[in-house]
Amino acid sequence: MILLTGVTGTVGRLVAERLRTDEPVRILSRDPRRIAALTGPGTEVVGGDFADPASLTAALRGVRAAFLVTSDPLTHAHDEHFVAAARVAGVRRVVKLSALAVAEPDATDLITRWQRDNEELVRASGVEWTFLRPRAFMSNTLGWARSVRDDGVVRVFNGTSPHATVDPRDIADTAVLSLTGTGHGGRAHPLTGPAAISAVEQVGVLAELLERPLECVELTPHQARERLLARYPAAVADALMEGAVRQRSGAKSRVEPTVEALLGRAAGTYRAWAEDHVRAFLPV
Numbered sequence: 581m582i583l584l585t586g587v588t589g590t591v592g593r594l595v596a597e598r599l600r601t602d603e604p605v606r607i608l609s610r611d612p613r614r615i616a617a618l619t620g621p622g623t624e625v626v627g628g629d630f631a632d633p634a635s636l637t638a639a640l641r642g643v644r645a646a647f648l649v650t651s652d653p654l655t656h657a658h659d660e661h662f663v664a665a666a667r668v669a670g671v672r673r674v675v676k677l678s679a680l681a682v683a684e685p686d687a688t689d690l691i692t693r694w695q696r697d698n699e700e701l702v703r704a705s706g707v708e709w710t711f712l713r714p715r716a717f718m719s720n721t722l723g724w725a726r727s728v729r730d731d732g733v734v735r736v737f738n739g740t741s742p743h744a745t746v747d748p749r750d751i752a753d754t755a756v757l758s759l760t761g762t763g764h765g766g767r768a769h770p771l772t773g774p775a776a777i778s779a780v781e782q783v784g785v786l787a788e789l790l791e792r793p794l795e796c797v798e799l800t801p802h803q804a805r806e807r808l809l810a811r812y813p814a815a816v817a818d819a820l821m822e823g824a825v826r827q828r829s830g831a832k833s834r835v836e837p838t839v840e841a842l843l844g845r846a847a848g849t850y851r852a853w854a855e856d857h858v859r860a861f862l863p864v
Contacts, residue, residue: 581606581642582759583671585630585662586649587615590719591677594752595647596623601760608639630658636665645673645759648702653694653816656701663705673708673765675758677751680713680770681823684831689822690815699768710758711768714746715832718773718853721782728794728861734783735797737804738824742776742833747848750839757842769838774847776833785851789858801825 582599583606586592596615599605605623609615612625619625628635630650640646646666650658666674679695681687702709724734751771758764780796787794799807804824808817826832839847 581644583608583640583643583646585647586651586677589649589651590717590748591751591755592647592649594749595755595759598752598756599759603644603760606639606643608636630661633661633665636661637668640665640669640671643669643671645675646671647755647759648674648676650698653691653819654813656694656697659698659701663701663707666707667705671707673710673759674702674705675710675712675755675764676702677755678711678713678768680715680772680832680836681826682711682713683768683770686831687823687826690819691823692819708765710764710766712751712754712758712771713768714751714771715773716743716745717748717751718745718848718850719748719857720745721779721786721854722857722860724783724786725860728786728790729863732792733795733797734779734786735799735803735807736779737799737801738827739779739796739798741827742778742830743827744772744776744833744835745850746771746773746839747850747853749853750843750847753843754839769842770836771838772834772836772847774840774849775835777850782850782854785854786858786861789851789854790861 581604584592584596585608587596587607607615607625608628610629612627615625626639628639648662652658678699681692682695682699699711727733754769754771783794783796805817805821808820
């Protein structure tokens with residue numbers, strides 16, 4: 581059996597949609613009703629919470645491989661609980677969604693330190709592991725959709741800094757391969773798109789596809805932090821700002837060949853992603 585977590589998130593949902601296997605699939609969710617659309621023949625949904633170790637132990641019973649996605653950088657307890665339950669249940673493989681900054685010594689922000697520590701928890705468990713380390717998702721630009729629709733404006737920080745963003749579909753395909761294939765144990769897969777692209781260039785792609793002019797407005801550091809504080813706790817907002825400042829020096833522009841090497845095809849471009857999601861940017 582394969583267990584999936586994080587299926588209400590971007591990558592987890594795509595993994596659930598793509599996973600085709602003779603093994604039964606179990607999906608862990610705090611609210612099973614939210615993921616009814618992702619279930620099908622051979623798929624079981626169980627209630628559970630990373631904060632509830634007993635629920636994890638029950639969910640992992642009989643599981644061979646698990647896809648682990650945690651999202652709260654203010655606690656290590658979620659990964660600790662999951663790893664402990666996986667070890668007790670006899671899970672043989674954990675594929676964990678991490679981040680590429682983990683491998684970069686100059687990345688010392690809270691979120692990266694949290695991911696590093698969580699990787700160490702998995703390594704120390706004795707369970708076979710695979711880490712997926714992507715750059716930022718191309719789908720993050722969906723956060724611009726409302727301002728594009730309403731005002732034709734995108735407000736960004738570091739608008740001209742290149743970033744080797746990755747199509748989440750490539751991450752999901754790599755996750756499926758790592759869960760079902762062989763030869764991935766003890767490996768960390770760095771995942772990027774085929775080229776580094778700046779936010780200004782991404783806005784240009786959207787403008788071409790929408791056939792309308794779009795304006796890219798550069799935010800000051802103060803403005804960018806204030807926008808983050810509207811969504812995240814201060815510690816997380818500050819960590820995201822640290823990462824954004826690193827991007828200015830080109831720290832996130834390196835392109836990795838992993839997607840093509842593993843999947844046998846080129847990594848998806850931002851243009852291809854945008855073409856498939858352009859409806860989100862069209863007027864309602």
